[in-house]
Amino acid sequence: MSPSLSPGLLGDLDPTSDRAVFRQIADQLREAIDRGRFREGEKLPSEAELVDHYGVSRMTVRNSFSLLTGEGLVHAEHGKGVFVRPRPPVRRLASDRFARRHREQGKSAFLVEADATGSHPTVDSLEVKEEKAGPDISARLGSARRVLARRRRYLLDGRPVEFAVSYLPLDIARGTRIAEPNPGPGGIYARLEELGHRLDHFDEEIRARMPSPTEVKTLQLAPGVPVISLLRTAYDTEERAVEVCDTVMAADAYVLSYRLPAT
Template identity: 60%
Template sequence: MVTKGILIDRIDPSSDRAVFRQIADQLRQAIESGRLREGEKLPSEAELIEHYGVARMTVRQAIQELRNEGLAVAEHGRGVFVRRRPPVKRLASDRFARRHRKDGKAAFLAESEAVGATAGVDMIAINEVQPPEEISERLLANEPVVARSRRYLRDGHPVELATSYIPASIARGTKIMEPNPGPGGIYARIEDQGHTLERFVEDVSTRLPTRDEAKLLNLTSGTPVFRLIRTAYDLEGMAVEVCDTIMSGDAFLLSYELPAH
């Protein structure tokens, strides 16, 4: 039986915790301990009903609990599987290093290669617009910007939505206005314009995705997103780009190295 070796405990009828939550707890523990591995099929409804001696609706509530948490995903006609969640380790102190641009690699390409993944980008849109107020405040200017929106893919799966806002005075007439900005990405093109990058400031928050974000990132119910807003400054202290990024919460691990002095 599939449940053998995966689900050892029985439910406790004397517990104050609802039966479906007890079942979800045991399935979650099996996932977190590795007894149920990523991509592996969960025991079927019939197997869980037999194992626990409960009604079908109770089993369905337990499985829905895992789906709401983003731990499991249902595939029509095949069953419910442990969700694959290979994270990219996003090294904030390294991903924008100048050496990557010199090697002709934008940040997403560099971080994807570091974990052996293939990077991709689609849904590119480039427009000259008046920036939202939040962006104007970060750029310390109320002038037109070039907004570059795109969706990033890892091994063909969408993981990130990003919109960069670059002052039009910097971007006009450059490859920043083109779908492919060339080796090193838009930061390399900004530096080509004489704005040597000196530092980045990132503000990170978490929330549940909007309906459109969940659709574009193929997120299961309950999966949160990171919202990361990054401002790039040149050597003169001028803000030369603001990037508003929405990242799938189960596809990234944010890692920061901070000096102790």
Template identity: 75%
Template sequence: MAPVPAGVLGAVDPTSDRAVFRQIADELREAIDKGRFNEGLISAEHGKGVFVRPRPPVRRLASDRFARRHRDQGKSAFIVEADAAGSRPEVDSLEVKEEKPSRDISARLGSPRKVLARRRRYLLDGRPVEFAVSYLPLDLARGTRIAEPNPGPGGIYALLEEAGHRLDHFDEEVRARMPSRGEAKMLRLASGVPVIHLVRTAYDTEGRAVEVCDTVMAADAYVLAYQLPAT
């Protein structure tokens, strides 16, 4: 963390009806938006002061991160993102088990009675940035390496394609919201930091939904970048 620069403190107006801490916060946000400081939000430590949290964003290239060439190189989407950001990726809190899906997940996957759920938390340079759960139909996952804690190079998408389910496209739904208490603890979020909630459905060339991934991301750690055709 970096202490509040003197230039920001000098901008405080003692005659203003706005609280001093709010004036400092506004000045810091403006400085961050204009690129004078590292990208991030501010946080306050009791008895110490107000700080800028240096948390560089990951740039998610939506049109590229699931490209087949990355799977052919043995890279999962998260590894691709980490490489692009020059960061060290880690995965922890992994749980793999069969369970009954929620009504929403079941509907997205064609109403299976049970699914294989893979839960994991992703970290960059030791900082947790997202928590994700993948749901797969049991007839595709049971008894395969997909059901193992470490599925191997390329992740579960590479294994699905090896099994004959060549991926055709992904549908993503994205929204922003405030985190639950459990999500804030899992991602070690400071007070007031929102999350990006992304639900992705993967389809094979036969039109079957082969996976639903429910992901919660720290909003201050990501930039969502998309390329959209103009024709």
């Protein structure tokens, strides 16, 4: 049920403004969403309600909804209406997610984050194979020509939120549990340390961009939702790069949280 259009919930149009009417309506709906007047998962007023409230045409209201949909704020359900999209459910604790204590407890980084949200995590679309390394991956792994590639998609409560590919040198990964579909408790980082590659640090590069058509399909992204592209290189205590992970995350599913030292 959407909230009734009580006085003050949405304002009036400004006839003196040079801003298009449909944009003014979108501005008011956006502000109402930001202020929590329309909560996550809640239905917005119907086209008919907004037509009556603003005295505009249905096409004008539809253009307002299209603008908000393109921003990733709302989504339409056929025959039901337009709803506020859920806000980020996952707080990605970048300074803690790869802590050794989690691996020692048999937990991967994704499982740690899922536990913090109370969500049910699953992994699918898993592919493990040897392949030729691309130029960038090869350079990051010390000129490795062939690598073991592990591809997987992560879901929370059945919703795809992340797709990742890990590339590992064959002289490390071939013939080990890392080359198996399920590497075991703690994930591949726990297996690397068992093989003598004690992890020392990770370098990450992060950027935001619009998704490719394949990424839209894989992550089931709504129109207008960008992705976070994260490229991570893991180093052992000998300063050897032992893994490069190329991750694409649905930007509306994550908050990136960091703790940085002040000294």
